[in-house]
Amino acid sequence: MLVSRGQGVFIAAFMMKRSHHCSQLRASDEGSTVTLSGWVDSVRDHGGILFVDLRDREGLTQIVLDPSNVGLESKFASIKPESVISVSGVVEKRFGGTANVKLATGEIEVHATDLEILNVSKTPPFPMDDSADKVSEDLRMTHRYLDLRRATNTKMLRMRHKTSKAIRDYMDEQAFIEVETPMLFKSTPEGAREFLVPSRMNPGAFYALPQSPQQYKQMLMVGGVERYYQLARCFRDEDLRADRQPEFTQLDIELSFIDREDMYALIEGLMKQVWKDVIGVDIETPFLRMSYFDAMNRFGVDKPDMRFGLELKDCCEIFKSSSFKVFSATIESGGAVKAFNAKGLADLTQGELRSLEDSAKALGAKGLAFIKCEGGEWKSPIVKFFSEEEKAALSELLQIEDGDIVFFAASEWERACAILGRVRLDAAQLLVKRGKLTIDPSEYKFLWVIEFPLMLFDEDEGRFVSSHHPFTAPVVEDIPLLDSDPKAVRGQHYDLVLNGVELGGGSIRIHQPELQKKVFEDVLKIPADVVESRFGYMLKAFEYGAPPHGGIAFGLDRMVTILTQRSSIRDVIAFPKNQKGQEMMTASPGIATEKQLRDLHIKAVLPKKEEK
RNA sequence: GGGGUAGUAGCUCAGUUGGUUAGAGCGCCUGCCUGUCACGCAGGAGGCCGCGGGUUCAAGUCCCGUCUAUCCCGCCA
Numbered sequence: 001m002l003v004s005r006g007q008g009v010f011i012a013a014f015m016m017k018r019s020h021h022c023s024q025l026r027a028s029d030e031g032s033t034v035t036l037s038g039w040v041d042s043v044r045d046h047g048g049i050l051f052v053d054l055r056d057r058e059g060l061t062q063i064v065l066d067p068s069n070v071g072l073e074s075k076f077a078s079i080k081p082e083s084v085i086s087v088s089g090v091v092e093k094r095f096g097g098t099a100n101v102k103l104a105t106g107e108i109e110v111h112a113t114d115l116e117i118l119n120v121s122k123t124p125p126f127p128m129d130d131s132a133d134k135v136s137e138d139l140r141m142t143h144r145y146l147d148l149r150r151a152t153n154t155k156m157l158r159m160r161h162k163t164s165k166a167i168r169d170y171m172d173e174q175a176f177i178e179v180e181t182p183m184l185f186k187s188t189p190e191g192a193r194e195f196l197v198p199s200r201m202n203p204g205a206f207y208a209l210p211q212s213p214q215q216y217k218q219m220l221m222v223g224g225v226e227r228y229y230q231l232a233r234c235f236r237d238e239d240l241r242a243d244r245q246p247e248f249t250q251l252d253i254e255l256s257f258i259d260r261e262d263m264y265a266l267i268e269g270l271m272k273q274v275w276k277d278v279i280g281v282d283i284e285t286p287f288l289r290m291s292y293f294d295a296m297n298r299f300g301v302d303k304p305d306m307r308f309g310l311e312l313k314d315c316c317e318i319f320k321s322s323s324f325k326v327f328s329a330t331i332e333s334g335g336a337v338k339a340f341n342a343k344g345l346a347d348l349t350q351g352e353l354r355s356l357e358d359s360a361k362a363l364g365a366k367g368l369a370f371i372k373c374e375g376g377e378w379k380s381p382i383v384k385f386f387s388e389e390e391k392a393a394l395s396e397l398l399q400i401e402d403g404d405i406v407f408f409a410a411s412e413w414e415r416a417c418a419i420l421g422r423v424r425l426d427a428a429q430l431l432v433k434r435g436k437l438t439i440d441p442s443e444y445k446f447l448w449v450i451e452f453p454l455m456l457f458d459e460d461e462g463r464f465v466s467s468h469h470p471f472t473a474p475v476v477e478d479i480p481l482l483d484s485d486p487k488a489v490r491g492q493h494y495d496l497v498l499n500g501v502e503l504g505g506g507s508i509r510i511h512q513p514e515l516q517k518k519v520f521e522d523v524l525k526i527p528a529d530v531v532e533s534r535f536g537y538m539l540k541a542f543e544y545g546a547p548p549h550g551g552i553a554f555g556l557d558r559m560v561t562i563l564t565q566r567s568s569i570r571d572v573i574a575f576p577k578n579q580k581g582q583e584m585m586t587a588s589p590g591i592a593t594e595k596q597l598r599d600l601h602i603k604a605v606l607p608k609k610e611e612k
Numbered sequence: 613g614g615g616g617u618a619g620u621a622g623c624u625c626a627g628u629u630g631g632u633u634a635g636a637g638c639g640c641c642u643g644c645c646u647g648u649c650a651c652g653c654a655g656g657a658g659g660c661c662g663c664g665g666g667u668u669c670a671a672g673u674c675c676c677g678u679c680u681a682u683c684c685c686g687c688c689a
């Protein structure tokens with residue numbers, strides 16, 4: 001049927017409505033007349049007979065087009081890959097040996113009696129099968145509507161949906177209320193750089209897009225909501241990484257009248273349900289717990305991957321009076337000498353060693369000392385400085401055997417740990433490459449990292465800054481240290497770590513206005529007038545009966561990345577941005593017109609390089 | 613802002629110590645083929661070797677610069 005769209009343009013109206021989807025039909029449907037609609041996945045032309053794999057989001061069905069049906073043959077030329085067609089026909093069981101066991105619908109095929117070409121496709125710029133996993137992201141993102149058609153991405157979108165649904169189901173069962181909070185918020189310059197939104201009606205004033213709904217969710221607690229959650233979009237205008245996008249989705253949670261133990265139990269239940277519902281995996285609870293100190297000391301990161309060992313050891317006892325001054329002097333000045341045994345990696349190449357050294361240097365190491373144990377001999381530029389006792393102690397501590405290589409770092413404790421933490425991860429990858437270590441992506445080692453320092457001293461600013469955010473409550477017995485020794489104060493903060501990824505973090509909050517004011521002004525040294533303008537409403541709210549409360553937030557994108565075993569959060573976002581924050585398909589961001597800028601009372605001042 | 617890696621056909625890649633006319637697989641086009649399912653067979657088209665400069669008798673290859681993508685550091689309360 002042809003329908004006029006005015007101006008002499010005619011299009012075929014969509015007349016054939018689908019009766020089944022493309023992974024539905026089975027041998028038991030034999031003889032029934034059906035209509036399928038979808039995309040042409042592949043065409044196999046045998047000169048006479050034509051086989052078409054028709055694809056919709058559910059799967060594939062083989063269509064048989066016989067040229068003896070004259071009405072159909074005239075349309076064959078339009079049946080190109082990715083064209084959209086509707087087919088009516090009769091379901092027939094495939095005869096002797098032509099069934100396809102690789103296909104869910106492989107025991108049948110549809111013999112077409114009618115065919116409608118709905119949209120002829122140009123040749124796509126990249127294939128729609130799994131081989132496109134290797135196609136440059138740039139090209140795939142520019143044509144993301146094609147990329148999303150691929151089975152792997154269809155599956156990803158579904159798993160993401162299932163994850164959100166599992167979360168909502170669980171939170172609902174646990175009596176949480178989903179509350180939306182504003183996207184147009186005010187600027188709070190502490191923390192990440194924000195996206196600003198000019199206010200047309202308030203010349204010179206700007207909203208900021210929220211880095212997280214942190215302050216609003218605490219106000220919901222004061223507002224008596226008691227149990228809040230939200231799948232909230234958050235914005236941070238910082239440089240991007242494989243696991244960082246300028247806008248991302250956070251599962252944001254806040255509850256009243258709870259302590260840390262309540263939070264652990266709640267979240268362990270949540271993860272259990274999500275993993276069960278989305279990938280059918282039973283995870284063990286309760287999760288391991290580890291202090292920040294132990295995490296750094298044993299693994300060199302605050303988010304250790306617990307799927308493998310290669311633990312860091314402390315060598316301060318061994319070297320405190322060593323004649324190797326690089327080590328003994330570091331220990332004397334309060335630093336630490338750490339080491340770990342990359343078991344079986346003595347065969348690493350010069351290039352690999354250099355690359356490990358570069359990793360170490362990136363974190364402030366001057367070099368990367370090592371001992372290689374090969375043929376019963378220790379090969380190392382530094383071993384000549386070690387005494388026999390030191391060698392024996394090392395061998396004992398690190399269980400050094402033939403084929404091993406031990407790496408050292410000597411620096412302030414935290415830096416020494418961080419350097420080896422990084423080398424540990426790189427070395428693990430090299431061991432995996434050699435088949436000497438297995439890191440199973442479907443093994444899930446959850447871990448609570450707890451007892452973080454509440455504050456860190458910022459050398460640049462010359463003052464203490466919150467390691468999490470300024471609303472985190474100190475551990476109660478550490479409160480007296482706020483004045484005397486701020487860096488020794490532990491926060492009631494917790495991070496949930498999975499396989500080396502920080503899935504989420506949160507804290508029990510301060511709910512007493514005096515304590516909050518003290519943290520802002522006396523400890524963080526934020527001027528009183530700034531506190532008043534930024535957080536005055538909060539302090540005021542706390543004076544009207546704020547319940548004790550705490551919360552947590554999870555990176556939904558990171559969670560789905562792990563569940564789908566992808567490598568970047570870009571792989572689990574429908575329309576992600578590239579490393580420059582651009583969305584390639586729509587080419588955003590774009591240039592604003594003069595009029596738009598005038599209306600907003602702002603002026604674009606480009607950097608010199610960009611001019612003309 | 614800094615460091616690493618990559619950029620050759622529509623896509624994925626190869627291209628030796630610098631040396632004739634830059635190749636392969638897939639895709640695309642044409643023809644043949646009635647049981648394929650990554651169908652097959654035959655033929656064909658398709659290249660600013662990212663861009664600019666330099667070295668050289670000669671540059672895809674070496675040098676410098678630059679752009680783009682990506683990974684990392686800084687940054688991410």
